Amino acid sequence: MYISYLIKYLFTMKKILYSISFALLMTLPGYSQALKKVPKGKESIKSMPIPTDPSVKIGKLSNGITYYIKQNPKPANKVELRLAINAGSILEDDDQLGVAHFMEHMNFNGTKNFKKNELIDYLQSIGVKFGAHLNAYTGFDQTVYILPIPSDDDKKLEKGFQIIEDWAHGALLNGKDIDEERGVVLEEYRSRRGADSRMLEKYLPKVMHGSKYAKRLPIGTKESIETFKHESIRRFHKDWYRPDLMAVIAVGDVDVATLEQKIKAHFERIPAVKNPRKRKVSTLKNHKETFIAIEADKEAAFSRVQLMYKDYDEAKADVTINDYRNSLVKSLFSQMLNNRLSELRESEKPPFVYGFSYHGGTWARGKNAYQSTAGTSADGQLNGLKALLNENERVKRYGFQAGELDRAKKNVIARIEKAFKDKDKRESRRIVGQYVNNFLEQEAIPGISWEYKAHMGLLPSIKLEEVNSIIKNFLHDDNRVVVITGPKKVVTESQVTQALKEVKTKELKPYEDKVVATSLITKAPKSGTIISTSKNDKLGTVTLVLSNGAKITYKKTDFKNDEILFDAFSFGGTSLYSDSDLKATTFANGALSQAGVNGYSKTDLSKMMSGKIARVTPYIGTYSEGFRGSASPKNLEDMFQMVHLYFTSLNKDEKAFKSFVNKQKSFLGNLLASPNFFFQKEMGDFMNAGNPRYSGFPSPEAYDKADYNLAYKKYQERFADAGDFNFYFVGNIDEKKLAEYAMKYIAGLPNKNSKENYKVHNFRPKSGNHTKTIQKGKAPKSNVRITYQGKAKYNKKEALAFSILGDVVAIKLTEKLREQEGGVYSSRTRGRISKMPYGWFNFSISYPCAPENVEKLKNISVNHVASVIKDGPTEEDVMKAKKGMISDYRDDLKKNRFWLRTIKNIDYQKNEASDPSDFENRINALTKKDIQNVAKKYLTNGYILGVLNPEK
Structure with a gap:
């Protein structure tokens, strides 16, 4: 329930970075032209107040x-x-x-x-x-x-x-x-x-x-x-x-x-307070110094560098059209600078794992600041700091280029158009926050329709020179703070001071904005045909079988006007790899898509896709390979083109691979110093002891041994046969266009009639009674994980009852562990029976607590499970669990993500097509006895206890 001090800060950062605050709007259709026609001496349109929705x-x-x-x-x-x-x-x-x-x-x-x-x-x-x-x-x-x-x-x-x-x-x-x-x-x-x-x-x-x-x-x-x-x-x-x-x-x-x-x-009946205590506003003092904070903690999992240039004046709410226009200028600035930082991140030897800059809120409501932040390796903090300083200085000296601004504007328009098209499809929980912010921080709430018109009217009037000039106000030598954190102190204050000084005279070249192609496809693909079409009226789906054997199932919905979600799979995955090939490629697979496609780098693709909302990510999982993606309906063809290229034209780029490895090693370098990450790693090793196919924690050494050449070869093997792929689309689909793109970009792909399935290997994780105690960390806190698991013959009714059992136990443990004992802040309980790749049940209880309470709270937890086995749950708790599950289900029925998962799992999990329609009936039909029976059947053969305690 306590939201950390980070939430407001990070929310503000995200809002500024993506320039979609939905707070401002302009009504006049020809705004940019109207600005030029305002007579001198009369009130400018710029000073007009932002209206309220x-x-x-x-x-x-x-x-x-x-x-x-x-x-x-x-x-x-x-x-x-x-x-x-x-x-x-x-x-x-x-x-x-x-x-x-x-x-x-x-x-x-x-x-x-x-x-x-x-x-x-x-x-x-x-x-x-x-x-x-x-x-x-x-x-x-x-x-x-x-x-x-x-x-x-x-x-x-x-x-x-x-x-x-x-x-x-x-x-x-x-x-x-x-x-x-x-x-x-x-x-x-x-x-x-x-x-x-x-x-x-x-x-x-x-x-x-x-x-x-x-x-x-x-x-x-x-x-x-x-x-x-x-x-x-x-x-x-x-x-x-x-x-x-x-x-x-x-x-x-x-x-x-x-x-x-x-x-x-x-x-209305709440009485007003007479002579209320004054609510004072706490302000930040400006300072002439540059404060430098270099802090280290050996348990720090990550290293970070932050530059903060605090504004001199107190932050004010945006109340006029001109305020909005200024915020849009800042957003365009941030987007262009962050595009450069992202490009730098993709270099062979990236100076940081991630980097971004923005002008926005700080911890204090009344103070904004220009901030540049980077995540680095434990030894790379100074390099990360210098990279941020260099890019800020480069913009200050040379500014941005016209192509960069053009792409940034296209991206802003694409996002605002998407929001505008879905204006009547927004869930209440996504709207209500605007009004909270209006009350607390006077954030304007004109409504998305007005904001859309404002974007269309204002963007043409924003010139490159205007965007280039604002950084001069952002950067200053006073009222500045540099914060560096990590597992060890590898940077001194004098080095930071020197870096701040040197960047002003450092030789820097202007950014080179390389021209990229405008089309993803450079060679016309071989087309195919649709050989059959069938419908499932109960699910509302249509299935197309293509001439190469690929199958496309889609469901047209009106849940969102500007959304199409996509998934695809083919059975096999790494389960078909030998043990040695699996270990050699596990940590290289993530780099494959980082190289780009069709000769275009990841940076090239980002530029080419400016103004378009479409993404596709290929994957190779344990039991399948496939794609995940989404698109605006008008960019559906771009999504199909990317799928085609990932089948046929994945780049092989050693520099991109090295960039990926370097970032991963920087990110992972000190991760195991964190007690929680160390606990996860040790429990994973413990549960998978003896598994010849277990890769373990992705250490830097493992990335050094990763075989990119073999991973690329295996990728080509896994995606060589499009004929055994199943494709799924859900959303606002133009059925004629989908069929056209399916024939053009999918049906002509190779079909080798492989009809592969995944391979189930012999190893099974631990089950029964086991205990693993791990000591890590200096803070006086523990973590407890209780796991019941083992073989199961999948049964649809039992699987649902087992899931409800998890919710029932969660309700009671919240009462016992939190409310009665005051021993935990939160606990998590989950029950699941799976049928793929084999029948298996897993029931887990986990929570953090004081070291001295571990044994007591563990006993309460397992004793409650024993009481459910002996006497069954209460009717009241069963009813609560059912109500919560049904409430979530009814919300899910109107979400594209739910239906994408549902129609895919009819093939992937071999689920019954009737499952969605009779779900509520199946829940309501379950009795207290049904839930007690699955507890008896599965939770009586012992449990695995994992405990993280602090070091002695």
């Missing part, structure tokens, strides 16, 4: 509560409710560290109308899952509660509004409940402790110089969580949980009038 009802109650309402039909019979509090950890007094987040916990732990545990219990009974659906988060400046509620029954909807009303002002905050919750919050604190958090605490005072942000991490401190007085959290609640700092947001499949009536009925 008229489909959103915004109001304010007499007590100060703001509300937002939008009727939205997707998904059907569901409303997304949010309660946003404009208060977070930055408002805590010195005796309240962590209580903003603790307060969030307490709202789930006893309110006026829902006593302790009653809230979660009720929501589970109507299909709302704790964590997966119901949740909340606390940041520096805000707290937000999340509640999706069924709207097919007015009683459920009414109850949903009662819940968020209780969250707003009905917390009981009983002393006993507060003390019992300390253990849960301490476990959350413990679960987040590690190298990154330790280093963050050291460098944050420099990044957030002169502000409270450096001292108010939302999780608080261990000492404060253990010892804060009851009065401290009650005072925080009284001071900050008040109407003038609250917004209620309701988006979903209910008319606006009904939602407004419920908001008024529940929230």
